[in-house]
């Protein structure tokens with residue numbers, strides 16, 4: 001099979017009807033329009049399968065999965081203040097998780113060198129048994145679990161650059177030393193979790209890395225945290241797979257966040273992860289999370305695809321902030337050196 005970069009999608013994403021809601025089908029349509037105008041930047045479009053129920057239930061208890069199915073079959077409605085489902089939402093969520101799993105399958109099989117799984121609803125706020133923050137099933141967690149349990153990967157790294165803390169992913173792998181979860185998120189902001197002091201528990205201590213940043217944080221802050229914290233952590237942890245919870249609500253135009261990341265920032269963060277992935281022989285896959293300014297979402301996704309694809313320019317990812325490291329970077333390095341001495 002040809003080894004082309006892959007874009008995973010499914011039309012059920014458009015049928016997850018949330019009504020007047022920031023997380024709406026128009027998000028997918030905006031991305032499609034932008035990528036279509038760029039001829040999909042060389043990515044091959046693949047229709048995703050629904051997730052295998054056993055793979056889904058390795059993360060989410062069967063009773064919880066059934067409760068989501070029932071809520072949708074019953075006509076839908078609000079599961080909490082901001083998480084709403086419609087009759088087709090269950091199918092959409094099965095494909096969102098299924099797309100992430102299929103992406104991992106293709107990456108680990110070597111049929112795609114890098115890939116992007118773009119579906120609705122997003123996933124990173126969903127805990128094992130609770131839908132929240134527009135999320136039903138934690139697609140990136142299900143995909144990581146699949147890599148570990150079914151494919152025998154020993155170590156998976158998840159970088160979450162959505163402006164909100166990925167509390168669901170954080171909780172699901174809280175006591176695992178097989179998943180290194182690194183989250184850059186605005187604080188204070190919904191859902192209020194993810195302080196720097198939350199480093200995981202038990203065997204997983206040091207494998208949950210929370211990097212809260214203040215409102216107004218820009219490309220320099222996000223990219224420095226990736227270059228100087230996430231990348232060195234990846235080198236130490238040596239994952240067999242790199243997943244990115246790719247939300248775009250840290251963009252300066254986003255109505256839900258107050259950060260100031262630009263398309264260039266997303267391209268640079270992506271390139272840095274792809275470069276370290278190449279060093280380690282770990283493929284890189286992105287899973288769409290948030291992003292609510294339609295134009296910025298679409299152009300930022302396009303920038304990510306470009307970052308995955310462009311030949312790596314070493315100068316672009318190192319030496320960005322010589323001598324002027326944001327304080328958040330130094331604080332993170334200091335804290336993390338307890339578990340990761342090489343970061344000292």
Ligand SMILES: [Zn+2]
Nearest residue numbers: 162164249290
């Ligand atoms: Zn978000």
